[in-house]
Amino acid sequence: MKNRFYGDKKDYFKYGLLDVLSTQYKSIGINWYLTDDRHGNPNHGKDIRYLSDGNWRHYNSGIYDKLQKRVHNNQKNVKYCAIDRVVEIKHEFIEQLPDNEGRIEYPKLRNAWHSEAKKELAACDLVFFDPDIGVIEQLPSGPIRASEYATIAEIKDYDWCDWLTIQFLQPRSRFNQLCVNPIAVRAQHMNKKVVAFIASAIALLYVTDDINVSLLRQVFEKWDTKICTQVLIS
Secondary structure: OOHHHOOOHHHHHHHHHHHHHOOOOOOEEEEOOOOOOOOOOOOOOOOOHHHHOHHHHHHOHHHHHHHHHHHHOOOOOOHHHHHOOOOOOOEEEOOOOOOOOOOOOHHHHHHHHHHHHHHHOOOOOEEEEOOOOEEEOOOOOOHHHHOOEEEHHHHHOOOOOEEEEEEEOOOOOHHHHHHOOHHHHHHHHOOOEEEEEEEOOEEEEEEEOOOOHHHHHHHHHHHOOOOEEEEEEO
């Protein structure tokens, strides 16, 4: 996640889903996987036209109004998620990944970052992981590229809670992509359930011990066809 992404359409989807999930959990946490705004594609995070289209407001007017206010005031920063109570999160880890450090120092600094994140989120029963691109088995070389991903090993360390994470999708064979995603593969080995909530070019992968059918119904009723629900492992 980057601060300049705050309030774009993908944010609206993910906060909308977290809002539904908050009815099922006592302590939701977010690991922002925050990275430097100066890195990555400069065009990403600019999909904010929906905030000028009132038709989008009815999906979740509370979240819509809070995001609209910050974006229109040029206050794009993840800190406002907690300040504005966009979602009822109990804990968050907002420290930036060491993406501006050297290649030699990076692995040690990232391990330290990961350890601090686990401590901060230890009381959560659901953690949302929000890397720039998604989850991967092995990190690519270079601190900037590596910081765009969470690793399956990092997420597996949160074995005390349920998981939600983001994954960007290629245009074709979306179902096949999701079934071989490291999250889905790991969840199957752990005998956990996986649901994909697909919105535009992203999937929000939800991993839990038991699928709550009423929760899936709430997502459908609130978001209609804007968020497609697909059970990957039942």
